[in-house]
Amino acid sequence: MTEENTKLLKLFICLFSSESFEVLGPTDPIVAVAGDDIILPCYLKPNISAQDMTVDWLNLDIIDERVFRYQNHRIILDDQIPYYRGRSSLFEEELWRGNTSLKLTRVQGTDEGRYKCLIQSKSWYDDFTVQVLVKAVGSKPVVSIEGHREGGMGLLCETEGWHPEPELVWLNSKGVHLSARTLEIHRDFKGFYRVKQHVIVQETDTNRFTCRVQQSRINEKMETEIHLPSQLFDPTPWKISLIVLCCLGAVTVIGLSLAVYCICNKNGNGEII
Numbered sequence: 001m002t003e004e005n006t007k008l009l010k011l012f013i014c015l016f017s018s019e020s021f022e023v024l025g026p027t028d029p030i031v032a033v034a035g036d037d038i039i040l041p042c043y044l045k046p047n048i049s050a051q052d053m054t055v056d057w058l059n060l061d062i063i064d065e066r067v068f069r070y071q072n073h074r075i076i077l078d079d080q081i082p083y084y085r086g087r088s089s090l091f092e093e094e095l096w097r098g099n100t101s102l103k104l105t106r107v108q109g110t111d112e113g114r115y116k117c118l119i120q121s122k123s124w125y126d127d128f129t130v131q132v133l134v135k136a137v138g139s140k141p142v143v144s145i146e147g148h149r150e151g152g153m154g155l156l157c158e159t160e161g162w163h164p165e166p167e168l169v170w171l172n173s174k175g176v177h178l179s180a181r182t183l184e185i186h187r188d189f190k191g192f193y194r195v196k197q198h199v200i201v202q203e204t205d206t207n208r209f210t211c212r213v214q215q216s217r218i219n220e221k222m223e224t225e226i227h228l229p230s231q232l233f234d235p236t237p238w239k240i241s242l243i244v245l246c247c248l249g250a251v252t253v254i255g256l257s258l259a260v261y262c263i264c265n266k267n268g269n270g271e272i273i
């Protein structure tokens with residue numbers, strides 16, 4: 001049966017049924033900041049009591065499990081998605097006036113998605129879908145020097161705690177993008193992103209390089225600059241020092257040998273005379 005047909009059928013039943021209702025909520029997405037507590041609004045129209053009804057909250061991205069269920073005046077925890085355990089609840093004191101909003105505490109990255117609020121009475125049901133977007137601003141990028149690499153100096157940039165997934169770019173002092181290797185992306189068990197980007201840089205006039213992390217959907221951007229001393233790029237100075245040291249050593253050894261030889265000779269000559 002198509003959505004339209006379902007609606008028509010419902011309308012038809014509605015005309016003959018005493019207990020019909022609509023389920024409503026916000027049409028705009030709920031934007032949640034990670035760590036905050038949020039309310040996913042959902043209510044009955046007309047504002048009849050939902051106390052004798054079944055209230056289900058489902059995350060549409062996860063099939064066969066629920067965020068929350070209220071049925072026969074009780075909270076049912078069977079088939080609850082583990083990461084909603086202890087973080088989701090209804091306002092039970094509000095059910096009598098048709099308020100079936102869900103409270104979600106300590107929002108995390110995995111909470112982003114579409115949530116269906118489904119309400120069923122003995123003779124009727126309806127649902128409404130609420131969208132949740134999660135925003136988490138991660139750490140300032142940390143830059144480290146990895147050492148000499150084929151073609152220059154290896155640098156690494158890392159940042160964590162983001163949602164949604166951020167972009168990482170390496171720039172030189174003129175703001176030109178440097179081609180970096182592929183982004184390494186990890187997602188922790190709470191759904192926050194940690195990203196890493198390696199780059200190999202060559203010596204420039206300034207030797208200043210910037211790693212920028214940005215997330216356009218949440219309009220966040222952070223940068224870390226690194227200045228590399230030019231000696232770091234040039235492997236010759238220490239080679240020269242090493243060669244000089246070796247030469248000095250050789251000269252010393254030869255000098256000492258000569259001195260010993262001379263002294264011995266003098267002594268020998270003395271004895272003969």
Ligand SMILES: *[C@@H]1O[C@H](CO)[C@@H](O)[C@H](O)[C@H]1NC(C)=O
Nearest residue numbers: 046047048049096097098099
């Ligand atoms: C139900 O809605 C009506 C108007 O639509 C309002 O006057 C009444 O206060 C509401 N009842 C509750 C319990 O919120």
Ligand SMILES: *[C@@H]1O[C@H](CO)[C@@H](O)[C@H](O)[C@H]1NC(C)=O
Nearest residue numbers: 039041042043091094099101
């Ligand atoms: C439902 O109850 C919560 C908690 O009291 C409240 O914040 C929310 O505004 C209520 N929603 C409606 C539609 O009455």
